[in-house]
Amino acid sequence: MSNDQMNNDQLQEDLTEVLRVRREKLTKLQDMGRDPFKVSRYDRTSNSTEIKGNFEEFEGKIVKIAGRIMSKRIQGKAGFIDIQDQNGRIQCYVRLDRIGEEEYSIFSTYDIGDIIGVEGEVFKTKKEEISVKANEVVLLSKSLQVLPEKYHGLKDQDLRYRQRYVDLIVNPEVKDAFLTRTKALKALRSYLDERGFLEVETPILNTIAGGANARPFVTHHNTLDIPMYMRIANELYLKRLIVGGFDKVYEMGRMFRNEGMSIKHNPEYTAIELYQAYADYTDMMEITENVIAHMAEAATGSMKINYQGTEIDFTPPWRRMTMEECVKEYTGVDFSTINTDEEALAIAKEKGIEITPGMRRGEVINAFFEEFGEDKLIQPTFITHHPVEVSPLAKRNVEDPRKTDRFEAFANKWELANAFSELNDPIDQKGRFMDQLRKKELGDDEACDMDEDFINALEVGLPPTGGLGIGIDRVMMLLTNSPSIRDVILFPTMKPIENNQNKIEE
Secondary structure, three states: OOHHHHHHHHHHHHHHHHHHHHHHHHHHHHHOOOOHHHOOOOOOOOOHHHHHHOHHHHOOOEEEEEEEEEEEEEEOOEEEEEEEOOOOEEEEEEEHHHHOHHHHHHHOOOOOOOEEEEEEEEEEOOOOOEEEEEEEEEEEEOOOOOOHHHOOOOOOHHHHHHOHHHHHHHOHHHHHHHHHHHHHHHHHHHHHHOOOOEEOOOOOEEOOOOOOOOOOOEEEEOOOOEEEEEOOOOHHHHHHHHHOOOOEEEEEEEEEOOOOOEOOEOOEEEEEEEEEEOOOHHHHHHHHHHHHHHHHHHHHOOOEEEEOOEEEEOOOOOEEEEHHHHHHHHHOOOHHHOOOHHHHHHHHHHOOOOOOOOOOHHHHHHHHHHHHHHHHOOOOEEEEOOEHHHOOOEOEOOOOOOEEOEEEEEEOOEEEEEEEEEOOOHHHHHHHHHHHHHHHHOOOOOOOOOOHHHHHHHHHHOOOEEEEEEEHHHHHHHHHOOOOHHHHOOOOOOOOOHHHOOOOOO
């Protein structure tokens, strides 16, 4: 047996012994009639940040605080503990002669991880540390596990995502990222609310997988005995509301796409879509650059952020270029002179672009952009006028009907937003859906389904409308300087652990 294996075995044996001792402590407390799990509530008067940030007001006053023991130093008849609440940490000073011999004896058995309530006087120690001198200490919950930092800290990234509750306790910067996320989302909602947008809710379970090109999650409704789909987008329902007479609507919520997982992709993610009657894609551009800049400033204090060593400036206005201009700039291929599918496929083959069944000129242009253009877009940039073939819900450009009045917003090489002047011609829309069905027959499992009721809604009449979708999680990655989308989702999708082993590990 190797030394490493012997050390691991000893560590596991020590950990098992610690867990056994903690349960014995709980049993003794219960036998004494001091079962912490029977405590229903604790009336706090203050938190750590309030006390430390306003010491002059709190000095000498009696407060009641509560939190988790994160460190403990007992020296004979007195001891110091650090307790952590939602806002931060504060030191507590506990003396035998203040709380009594019996209570001090019980306090001495408390473990790191236990949740306690402390009532006492705010003061400063000789080392000028703001603290609470305890008059009473109450155990509110017994921790039967061992916090990872007792050994080597919670460093395993996979375990951190699985046990986010532990991650939040021992890695304070994780909590900071989610507080930043909350600030940014409040700013986003405030920006839209102040401009007359109405927040609404639409179905998550759909009978048709529509509104985007993506592979859906499929489930089954037992009573109706029909397949149903977790929504891949909420677009078609929101546009129905514009038909119904709402001029400005938005919805922020979870979308579900049964696709790959990566640092930029989680099957369940947060997006916002908004629609404005009598507006077009240029209005959506203005909203996009302004609202993301507003979110950045509200969350970080600046429209300029540093992401993994690169400064990204969200200050409006952002750069604008058409997809064909982007392809020409980075490949030298000028699709304004390439007018047939045959010519496009020939140049695609020459440049090593993968050819798929039924591929046409517009799809070749998009493939060129994805292959050669996306990874050049570091600073915020709008890519406009996508081909009709890859834009089944966007209005055609009047000057060149092969293109659409659409844009995607990019930063740090990532797509952050997608928007367009909404297609409101029901005849054209039905033809686009038919084209999607053709792609599905050729094996494209991300192609849209036909939505006859949506066609009917368009026939009732959709006014000229601009629509926008923003991928919230990717924006949050940038604003929190997080390398993975899992860092900005509290509970990201994870593969189950074999044998359901989900205990705290070192």
